[in-house]
Amino acid sequence: MERIVARYWMETAFPVEEAAATIAGEQSTGTFVAVPGETQALRERYAARMERVQDLGPVAQASLPGSGLPRHGKAERRAAEIELSWPLENMGTSLPNLLATVAGNLWELKALSGLRLLDLSLPAAFLDRYQGPQFGVAGTRSLTGVYDRPILGTILKPSVGMSAAETAAQVRMLAEAGVDFIKDDELQADGPHCPFAERAPAVLQVLEQHARRTGKRVMYAANITGEVDEMLARHDLVVQHGGTCVMVSMNSIGLPAMKVLRAHAKVAIHGHRNGWGLLGRSPAPGMSFVAFQKLWRLAGIDHTHVNGLSNKFCEPDDSVIASARACLTPMFAPPHPGCEVVPVFSSGQTARQAPATFAALGSTDLIFAAGGGILGHPAGPAAGVRSLQQAWEAAVLQIPLAKYAESHGELRVSLESFGG
Amino acid sequence: MERIVARYWMETAFPVEEAAATIAGEQSTGTFVAVPGETQALRERYAARMERVQDLGPVAQASLPGSGLPRHGKAERRAAEIELSWPLENMGTSLPNLLATVAGNLWELKALSGLRLLDLSLPAAFLDRYQGPQFGVAGTRSLTGVYDRPILGTILKPSVGMSAAETAAQVRMLAEAGVDFIKDDELQADGPHCPFAERAPAVLQVLEQHARRTGKRVMYAANITGEVDEMLARHDLVVQHGGTCVMVSMNSIGLPAMKVLRAHAKVAIHGHRNGWGLLGRSPAPGMSFVAFQKLWRLAGIDHTHVNGLSNKFCEPDDSVIASARACLTPMFAPPHPGCEVVPVFSSGQTARQAPATFAALGSTDLIFAAGGGILGHPAGPAAGVRSLQQAWEAAVLQIPLAKYAESHGELRVSLESFGG
Numbered sequence: 001m002e003r004i005v006a007r008y009w010m011e012t013a014f015p016v017e018e019a020a021a022t023i024a025g026e027q028s029t030g031t032f033v034a035v036p037g038e039t040q041a042l043r044e045r046y047a048a049r050m051e052r053v054q055d056l057g058p059v060a061q062a063s064l065p066g067s068g069l070p071r072h073g074k075a076e077r078r079a080a081e082i083e084l085s086w087p088l089e090n091m092g093t094s095l096p097n098l099l100a101t102v103a104g105n106l107w108e109l110k111a112l113s114g115l116r117l118l119d120l121s122l123p124a125a126f127l128d129r130y131q132g133p134q135f136g137v138a139g140t141r142s143l144t145g146v147y148d149r150p151i152l153g154t155i156l157k158p159s160v161g162m163s164a165a166e167t168a169a170q171v172r173m174l175a176e177a178g179v180d181f182i183k184d185d186e187l188q189a190d191g192p193h194c195p196f197a198e199r200a201p202a203v204l205q206v207l208e209q210h211a212r213r214t215g216k217r218v219m220y221a222a223n224i225t226g227e228v229d230e231m232l233a234r235h236d237l238v239v240q241h242g243g244t245c246v247m248v249s250m251n252s253i254g255l256p257a258m259k260v261l262r263a264h265a266k267v268a269i270h271g272h273r274n275g276w277g278l279l280g281r282s283p284a285p286g287m288s289f290v291a292f293q294k295l296w297r298l299a300g301i302d303h304t305h306v307n308g309l310s311n312k313f314c315e316p317d318d319s320v321i322a323s324a325r326a327c328l329t330p331m332f333a334p335p336h337p338g339c340e341v342v343p344v345f346s347s348g349q350t351a352r353q354a355p356a357t358f359a360a361l362g363s364t365d366l367i368f369a370a371g372g373g374i375l376g377h378p379a380g381p382a383a384g385v386r387s388l389q390q391a392w393e394a395a396v397l398q399i400p401l402a403k404y405a406e407s408h409g410e411l412r413v414s415l416e417s418f419g420g
Numbered sequence: 421m422e423r424i425v426a427r428y429w430m431e432t433a434f435p436v437e438e439a440a441a442t443i444a445g446e447q448s449t450g451t452f453v454a455v456p457g458e459t460q461a462l463r464e465r466y467a468a469r470m471e472r473v474q475d476l477g478p479v480a481q482a483s484l485p486g487s488g489l490p491r492h493g494k495a496e497r498r499a500a501e502i503e504l505s506w507p508l509e510n511m512g513t514s515l516p517n518l519l520a521t522v523a524g525n526l527w528e529l530k531a532l533s534g535l536r537l538l539d540l541s542l543p544a545a546f547l548d549r550y551q552g553p554q555f556g557v558a559g560t561r562s563l564t565g566v567y568d569r570p571i572l573g574t575i576l577k578p579s580v581g582m583s584a585a586e587t588a589a590q591v592r593m594l595a596e597a598g599v600d601f602i603k604d605d606e607l608q609a610d611g612p613h614c615p616f617a618e619r620a621p622a623v624l625q626v627l628e629q630h631a632r633r634t635g636k637r638v639m640y641a642a643n644i645t646g647e648v649d650e651m652l653a654r655h656d657l658v659v660q661h662g663g664t665c666v667m668v669s670m671n672s673i674g675l676p677a678m679k680v681l682r683a684h685a686k687v688a689i690h691g692h693r694n695g696w697g698l699l700g701r702s703p704a705p706g707m708s709f710v711a712f713q714k715l716w717r718l719a720g721i722d723h724t725h726v727n728g729l730s731n732k733f734c735e736p737d738d739s740v741i742a743s744a745r746a747c748l749t750p751m752f753a754p755p756h757p758g759c760e761v762v763p764v765f766s767s768g769q770t771a772r773q774a775p776a777t778f779a780a781l782g783s784t785d786l787i788f789a790a791g792g793g794i795l796g797h798p799a800g801p802a803a804g805v806r807s808l809q810q811a812w813e814a815a816v817l818q819i820p821l822a823k824y825a826e827s828h829g830e831l832r833v834s835l836e837s838f839g840g
Binding site for chain 1: 447448449462463465466484485486487488508509510511512514515516517519520521523524525526527528529530578579580581582606607609610611612613645646647648649651669671672673674675676677679680694695696697698699701702703704705706707727732733734735736
């Protein structure tokens with residue numbers, strides 16, 4: 001029978017193998033005393049298996065409160081990387097039930113003073129139940145008509161407070177400035193001061209007019225986050241008005257709602273990861289975005305956020321790049337679909353980050369979203385957009401930004417304005 | 421306009437008021453440069469408001485990686501408790517969108533080296549959209565016929581591996597032993613080796629026969645966790661076979677799926693919190709269960725897990741009791757419903773924990789779930805159940821367990837077997 005594999009970083013004062021066995025027991029067949037029915041045969045068939053243990057050496061102190069010490073023997077706290085596997089037969093190809101196994105009660109175990117889910121490897125059998133991304137990289141390029149460079153986007157700001165008409169006016173200005181992609185802020189879905197049923201049609205009408213005039217269809221990720229019936233109705237409204245994308249806050253809606261949306265969707269699904277810091281900022285407890293994004297790709301997102309280099313948040317650059325690479329790495333080998341999705345770079349992004357982003361990712365298959373980097377450009381948003389296009393041209397050509405800026409004025413102003 | 425209030429513990433090297441203002445800005449109107457449209461009037465209407473700041477003194481080191489230091493002035497790291505409020509107009513009465521505001525990007529802020537959401541206070545207007553618990557404490561007592569003492573339960577073990585017939589056989593034994601409540605393990609929902617469509621009817625048939633024979637209807641929390649359509653179909657199967665409860669893993673399904681289930685449900689909803697440790701074990705980052713459970717009560721759960729005193733996991737007793745008290749504390753003042761739910765004590769529970777649990781909670785409105793504490797009783801599970809009943813009689817009468825055990829044999833054996 002195929003197996004599910006999960007890789008963890010862990011920290012324990014127990015012998016590492018013993019602590020790993022505690023996780024395996026808790027997450028497959030365990031209780032705290034032997035009970036009738038728990039036979040050796042049953043254990044052999046259903047127990048989690050320790051595939052690999054790599055000792056990472058001693059650690060000075062416990063990362064998490066509430067951890068225990070062994071009753072006997074020397075207590076030396078160590079970190080380790082472990083790999084556990086479970087038979088698919090335990091939970092079947094069900095993402096919600098997979099979570100209870102690989103991300104259930106194990107963070108509460110006394111034997112552990114630190115635990116981070118690093119990665120997951122799932123059998124392709126999950127594709128029998130989950131549809132994966134409908135558009136992904138190629139589909140999103142096709143919907144936006146942008147090839148051979150990143151899709152350049154921006155986020156509607158201020159986050160909250162604008163009316164539908166004010167939002168549409170901002171969208172008109174941004175479309176005229178030349179952006180490829182515009183998204184709602186995650187704080188704006190259906191606020192009473194800016195109802196979705198007013199905002200989305202107003203915005204999409206502007207973009208429809210723009211498309212007729214220029215031939216360019218700007219993608220608008222309309223934040224449909226809400227209850228299941230609301231999301232489906234808002235999706236339909238978007239489709240009805242010619243939209244090509246909807247956005248949802250993944251942590252707010254959960255995997256089952258995403259699956260319903262995916263089955264229903266006719267447009268791209270933009271998966272916003274707000275709330276991610278609660279899961280991912282700390283090494284202990286934590287879940288890496290590399291593991292997290294796989295669940296949502298299976299469930300059907302087409303894009304997801306990875307933060308950006310030199311972002312205004314706490315995430316280090318290597319973590320950002322690891323997430324982005326993961327989005328573009330196939331989850332399954334051919335002939336199965338790889339379920340790749342578009343990584344979305346955002347948070348304090350300007351022209352300055354383009355070269356390092358391209359160098360680290362080796363690809364332009366991404367959405368590069370800049371807020372202030374476009375709207376804050378001294379020569380106006382159109383110059384802001386051009387400065388980003390120029391920065392990415394330079395990045396791909398491997399010409400230093402400062403040199404490229406000598407012959408590209410908008411980029412030069414951008415470099416002067418958004419400090420180095 | 422009514423406001424939403426969130427209370428946080430935070431840690432920062434910036435002046436506390438400045439860091440709190442950063443959160444408020446990020447979660448209502450902010451971007452990193454001033455943008456057109458962000459007027460003073462808009463800020464006054466929609467900005468988050470700092471209601472209270474309580475300095476908790478200096479801390480030696482940053483709890484989380486990635487935190488920043490102020491550019492100017494002295495950097496002294498301090499902890500504080502802060503209360504922020506937002507106008508309901510920002511997001512409306514939508515729990516998924518409330519999450520993006522009170523539990524969104526703020527954990528990623530560089531200004532913070534620690535953040536924990538401690539509590540939430542929501543306007544009663546949320547009751548216009550959310551149904552709250554359908555059964556709660558009184559309804560669950562009525563469904564089980566258990567009054568004036570805790571509902572005594574157990575969890576089917578081993579967690580995974582039993583067939584439907586084996587599960588039903590264990591349920592027969594437990595029902596005959598006298599338990600009031602039986603729940604599936606969170607690891608067992610619809611495993612290919614134990615399909616829900618076989619297990620639930622087999623179990624409920626046993627309980628139906630037992631009810632006809634004895635007049636006692638044992639509540640079976642059938643783990644219906646899965647996709648939305650699966651959960652509704654499994655709920656219906658439970659109802660069709662005379663069941664009175666369904667169980668879902670809250671972190672696996674998300675709030676919108678819970679709202680759909682609640683609107684559909686004819687029986688009690690048992691909200692399992694597995695995965696909770698990832699959110700709640702650490703002070704930084706974290707979300708307290710006191711805040712978390714309010715969201716799920718509004719969405720419609722009737723019971724939820726709070727761990728147990730002296731549990732086998734890492735959670736300290738004061739945290740367990742704070743969670744349990746929160747479940748029994750009204751969320752809204754009359755004439756609105758309080759939305760109280762039944763706290764479920766579990767994890768290594770035996771007769772020994774009854775007195776301290778009662779003393780701390782001051783109530784018997786709880787489910788007390790013991791696994792090994794019942795099945796591991798040397799005189800058999802019926803004696804295990806009687807020992808728990810006796811322990812709770814003693815607790816309520818405030819008679820020491822050892823004294824009560826002198827005249828109650830099952831309790832005496834239990835105390836001897838499950839070490840002190």
